Amino acid sequence: MLSIKSTRQLYILIALVAIPVLLVVTRPEQNPELREAVSPRVQVDVVALHDLQPLATVSGRLDPARKAALHFELSGQVDARPVEPGQKVQQGELLLALASGDFVDALAEAEAQLAQETRNIERDRDLLKLSQRNYTLQQSELARLQKLGADSLVSESRLDESRIRLIQLEAETAQLKASVASADSRLALREAARNRAARNLERTRLQAPFAGTVNAVAVQRGDYVTPSQTVVDLIDSSMLDLYLEVRGDVAHALQPGQAVEVSVNGSSLQGEVLALQVDPDPVTFTHAVRVRLPGDRARPGQVAEASLPLQPLRQVAAVPSTAVLYDEGRAYVFRVNADTLELVEVRLGPRVGELQVVGQGINASDQIVTRDVAALSHGQKVQPVMASDTPVAAVER
Secondary structure, three states: OHHHHHHHHHHHHHHHHHHHHHHHHOOOOOOOOOOOOOOOEEEEEEOEEEEEOOEEEEEEEEEEEEEEEEOOOOOEEEEEOOOOOOOEEOOOOEEEEEOOHHHHHHHHHHHHHHHHHHHHHHHHHHHHHHHHHHHHHHHHHHHHHHHHHHOOOOOHHHHHHHHHHHHHHHHHHHHHHHHHHOHHHHHHHHHHHHHHHHHHHHHOEEEOOOOEEEEEEOOOOOOEEOOOOOOEEEEEEEEEEEEEEEOHHHHHHOOOOOEEEEEEOOEEEEEEEEEEOOOOOOOOOOEEEEEEEEOOOOOOOOEEEEEEEOOOEEEEEEEEHHHOEEEOOEEEEEEEEOOEEEEEEEEEEEEEOOEEEEEEOOOOOOEEEOOOOOOOOOOOEOEEEEOOOOOOOOOEO
């Protein structure tokens, strides 16, 4: 018990001696050396003039270049359905057919009526020739009887009979002349009826207006269809159309026939501006653009992005986008004067890739800080380090 108490007192004594020694060792120097703060290193570059080609990226959905919602022009019952969705067909190939018995009979009736009318016209022409000859003979007979009557060699009743016969022949001739004169019109009516019946018979067969793929068939064999009913959807996906809605400045820079780059699932395709709406939509104030591209590397329904060229920018001042500092809705850059930073407010133009066009505030040949500007301040001393030129892609988003 005595030994433990002695050991504790010894530790306390050592601590009391060590504290003054530690204070002496760690005391500050009487005259500390003042060191100058090290200026941070900043990456700078010279503002240059650039020729830039901005691009606007607009997305849309791909549709087949040709598509048709087909329907019959007649009412009837479906008699044949030789195609199914997904089947490829050639132009003129049969898609659906209606029962054609009534239309076959209608065509036969129209052809028979045309043939009968043709024979009647030929008969009337022959009768007109005979009637004209009889009329001429009857005129001669009447003249002879009138001469004999003047000499009292023929009775008055016989003379009247001759006059009546002449009038009858005259009426018959006039009737035949009218019939022959209207022959072309009557023949045209019969031919029109025959042609209409032939077209109606042809309309019982629904044929592909172009080579393509059957997208949908809405009826089965035995169904009754009407002219207003869509029965087959046919598409031609060998060429695709990309429909876009663009701003006015984008539409102003485009021309029909202009080549544009289209991206589909990471693949780049070459498209062509096929149609361009000049007058904008009154609600959205956008212009409709249709871009045609080949369908061998894309399919309908996919989403595609088109890179549309805008008006080129010639000799404009541009800085890296990382050089711009935004504060309370304003834009600034740090200009370097010797080794001191100057915060300069700038007016920005469009952004083209990694470059930001600057309209006002700086001039060509000015040195500016190109990155890490958020940690800097106006009037700060720095160590400028020139940055290497880095090519950038010119794309406006």
